[in-house]
Amino acid sequence: MSETLSSQHTQSFPLFLEQAGISLVVSTYQAGKLILLRADDKILNTHFVDMQKPMGMALQEPKLAIGTGIQVVNYYNMVDVAPKVEPVNKHTSCYLPRQVHMTGDIDIHEMAFADDHELWLINTRMSCLCTLSSEHSFIPRWHPSFVSGYDLFDRCHLNGLAMRRGKPAFVSALGETDSPGGWRENKASGGLLIEIESNRVIARGLSMPHSPRWYQDKLWVLESGAGTLAFVDAETGEIDTVIELPGFTRGLEFVGRYALIGLSQVRETAVFAGLPLTERCQDRQCGVWIVDIEEREIAGFVVFSGDVQEVFSVLVLPSSFPAILSMDNPLLRSSYSLPEAALKQCHEPDPAYSLLEQATLLHRQQQYDSAIKTYQQYLKEHPDHMVACYQLGVAYADYEDWQNAVETLKKVVARDPNHAEAWNSLGHAWAGLFEWQQALESYQQAIVLDQQYATAHFNRSLILLRQGHYPEGWKEYEWRWKMPSFTPFKCPQPQWHGENIHDKTILVHTEQGNGDAIQFARFLSLLSARCKRLIVVCPEQLRLFFKTISGVDEVRLPGSIPGDSFDVYSPIMSLPGIMNISLDNLPSEIPYWSIPAEVVVPDLGRSNKYRIGLVWAGSPDQKINHHRSIDLTTMLSLTEIAGLEFYSFQMPLTTLEKEQLENYPITCLEQELVSYAHTGALIQQMDLIISVCTSVAHVSASLGKPTWILLSTYADWRWLEDRDDSPWYPGVRLFRQRKTKDWSAVLNQVRAALERYAAE
Numbered sequence: 068m069s070e071t072l073s074s075q076h077t078q079s080f081p082l083f084l085e086q087a088g089i090s091l092v093v094s095t096y097q098a099g100k101l102i103l104l105r106a107d108d109k110i111l112n113t114h115f116v117d118m119q120k121p122m123g124m125a126l127q128e129p130k131l132a133i134g135t136g137i138q139v140v141n142y143y144n145m146v147d148v149a150p151k152v153e154p155v156n157k158h159t160s161c162y163l164p165r166q167v168h169m170t171g172d173i174d175i176h177e178m179a180f181a182d183d184h185e186l187w188l189i190n191t192r193m194s195c196l197c198t199l200s201s202e203h204s205f206i207p208r209w210h211p212s213f214v215s216g217y218d219l220f221d222r223c224h225l226n227g228l229a230m231r232r233g234k235p236a237f238v239s240a241l242g243e244t245d246s247p248g249g250w251r252e253n254k255a256s257g258g259l260l261i262e263i264e265s266n267r268v269i270a271r272g273l274s275m276p277h278s279p280r281w282y283q284d285k286l287w288v289l290e291s292g293a294g295t296l297a298f299v300d301a302e303t304g305e306i307d308t309v310i311e312l313p314g315f316t317r318g319l320e321f322v323g324r325y326a327l328i329g330l331s332q333v334r335e336t337a338v339f340a341g342l343p344l345t346e347r348c349q350d351r352q353c354g355v356w357i358v359d360i361e362e363r364e365i366a367g368f369v370v371f372s373g374d375v376q377e378v379f380s381v382l383v384l385p386s387s388f389p390a391i392l393s394m395d396n397p398l399l400r401s402s403y404s405l406p407e408a409a410l411k412q413c414h415e416p417d418p419a420y421s422l423l424e425q426a427t428l429l430h431r432q433q434q435y436d437s438a439i440k441t442y443q444q445y446l447k448e449h450p451d452h453m454v455a456c457y458q459l460g461v462a463y464a465d466y467e468d469w470q471n472a473v474e475t476l477k478k479v480v481a482r483d484p485n486h487a488e489a490w491n492s493l494g495h496a497w498a499g500l501f502e503w504q505q506a507l508e509s510y511q512q513a514i515v516l517d518q519q520y521a522t523a524h525f526n527r528s529l530i531l532l533r534q535g536h537y538p539e540g541w542k543e544y545e546w547r548w549k550m551p552s553f554t555p556f557k558c559p560q561p562q563w564h565g566e567n568i569h570d571k572t573i574l575v576h577t578e579q580g581n582g583d584a585i586q587f588a589r590f591l592s593l594l595s596a597r598c599k600r601l602i603v604v605c606p607e608q609l610r611l612f613f614k615t616i617s618g619v620d621e622v623r624l625p626g627s628i629p630g631d632s633f634d635v636y637s638p639i640m641s642l643p644g645i646m647n648i649s650l651d652n653l654p655s656e657i658p659y660w661s662i663p664a665e666v667v668v669p670d671l672g673r674s675n676k677y678r679i680g681l682v683w684a685g686s687p688d689q690k691i692n693h694h695r696s697i698d699l700t701t702m703l704s705l706t707e708i709a710g711l712e713f714y715s716f717q718m719p720l721t722t723l724e725k726e727q728l729e730n731y732p733i734t735c736l737e738q739e740l741v742s743y744a745h746t747g748a749l750i751q752q753m754d755l756i757i758s759v760c761t762s763v764a765h766v767s768a769s770l771g772k773p774t775w776i777l778l779s780t781y782a783d784w785r786w787l788e789d790r791d792d793s794p795w796y797p798g799v800r801l802f803r804q805r806k807t808k809d810w811s812a813v814l815n816q817v818r819a820a821l822e823r824y825a826a827e
Contacts, residue, residue: 174192
């Protein structure tokens with residue numbers, strides 16, 4: 068259940084950054100983000116940068132290195148680019164990605180630059196300290212004396228690195244063991260600190276130590292399992308605890324007399340159960356805390372909420388308002404760093420070409436109105452420039468000016484009938500006008516020109532499925548795995564295509580949205596009859612849901628299943644195509660799952676009023692969310708109907724939404740929606756769910772609860788066309804927009820139906 072990313076902070080936090088002239092970058096591999104914390108006129112500016120599993124970070128200006136699960140990304144601070152970053156003339160530095168070094172899956176933890184500019188990193192899976200080489204994935208340089216050799220079984224969970232006088236000096240580990248995963252047996256008090264040069268253990272009995280640092284001639288360490296900051300006597304191993312904090316401490320920097328410490332919430336899982344922290348502190352926080360190490364007291368903090376629940380590393384950047392550009396940032400296309408001699412020989416840019424570059428940049432930055440005007444300006448001087456004309460047509464489509472998109476792209480294909488991309492874009496524009504036949508013909512022409520054009524095949528599938536042509540639609544839908552926006556499941560085993568597997572184990576993995584997984588879970592019971600054993604891999608939020616599906620033998624989380632435990636695999640949304648599912652044989656038995664016994668939710672008690680659950684918005688990460696979501700005030704107008712009790716199933720809620728809800732007769736259930744099984748248990752206490760097209764609607768409908776789904780004109784293919792029921796869910800009633808962006812007519816229809824419902 069996707070949540071937004073938000074934060075709250077003390078007034079002292081941005082003031083501290085401002086006075087120190089610094090900013091912070093925080094890595095959170097759980098949320099897949101870098102978080103930039105910057106002071107902006109006494110307010111904390113929090114900026115999120117997407118990155119796959121960021122962990123350790125190291126800075127040696129102008130170089131910045133960020134480690135992930137399988138690679139190290141090297142950045143370079145190009146100050147001259149900073150003024151170009153949006154908002155323009157705001158940023159004081161700009162780190163651009165320059166190199167990516169693939170290490171393989173070694174679970175990179177902390178990293179640091181030595182004085183000789185060499186980057187050292189903790190290779191946790193191989194229990195060693197290593198450096199990088201252009202010829203090799205990495206070079207092991209040191210390992211604890213109690214570890215007998217190199218393998219990938221994480222024998223001691225080596226994790227933290229402290230530098231002293233510009234060289235690696237100390238490391239932290241969670242266990243003094245030489246057996247695979249052996250550190251887990253005594254994680255609460257088996258941690259240790261090791262001096263690298265002598266390979267001597269200088270402190271034992273620590274609770275999950277992380278982030279050792281040498282500062283002010285002291286060795287500091289975070290006892291993460293206890294939620295503390297401490298320093299250690301490097302000779303005697305004596306530990307002096309400075310302060311206890313309300314979270315799993317990991318990530319440490321120092322500025323003057325202050326320590327900057329990352330905190331993570333940690334859940335009561337097998338890894339974190341039984342720690343001193345979980346016993347001491349029930350309300351654990353995630354964020355960054357400022358600690359005055361002289362007074363041993365908290366000086367400020369920022370708390371993260373939503374999807375960010377853990378912090379791995381905290382790094383000080385010596386700039387007040389820096390930017391870190393992601394790999395897909397359009398500025399990378401137009402930012403160059405050349406030797407001085409080469410710069411002197413560069414030609415001045417062609418003004419006309421610069422105008423086209425400007426239009427392209429605006430387009431990539433999703434400033435569609437400005438991009439369209441700039442394309443038009445360029446085309447006045449170069450009317451025969453088909454690349455610019457094509458890009459203008461695409462910009463119109465991105466701006467949802469479908470008619471102009473059609474007219475512009477028709478000109479392109481008239482001039483260049485072999486332009487497959489233009490035919491595909493024209494199909495997209497026709498689809499925006501709901502002219503399905505013209506869209507299909509355009510997609511088909513793109514495929515004729517390029518039979519391997521995956522995007523055209525996929526776009527064609529969406530219309531076929533919308534029209535109920537399931538057999539052909541499923542076939543075309545498989546082209547999604549050849550599109551850049553889809554990441555295929557990677558394993559040595561083959562994908563299942565319908566062959567006999569009665570004596571084999573099949574792994575089915577979820578894909579795309581959680582609502583998709585819930586909807587397509589109905590096919591698993593059919594699949595179980597065709598195989599020996601069925602394993603499902605899904606996100607944590609769906610684990611309890613899938614445990615109750617008939618025929619599922621095992622449910623695992625991503626990354627937690629041995630590679631030799633299955634014979635074939637299948638994406639869950641490929642199953643209906645393999646099973647030749649059509650509208651005539653679509654399984655619609657409801658419910659096909661149940662609430663697990665271990666799921667406990669509040670008992671809402673008895674009521675003589677109908678209970679109505681409301682959901683008005685989908686995930687903001689979805690591209691079409693602005694179409695499918697309804698303004699909260701508009702949705703809450705339903706609460707004026709007498710004789711009904713209303714409950715909010717919206718997850719997450721923004722601060723503004725929470726304030727708005729306080730003014731209406733509606734009960735907020737956000738805190739109870741910890742998984743889809745918990746959501747289902749609360750839905751069972753409702754009489755009716757009214758929702759836009761979200762995963763909650765699928766949960767409700769799959770349980771057989773009466774569900775009213777409110778659909779925009781750009782409704783998903785699964786709801787077919789021009790019908791108010793669904794063959795997927797017999798208990799669903801569909802309320803459709805007839806005019807784009809007009810929810811008022813839909814709400815009037817819902818209100819009338821709800822008034823009749825209340826009167827029954």
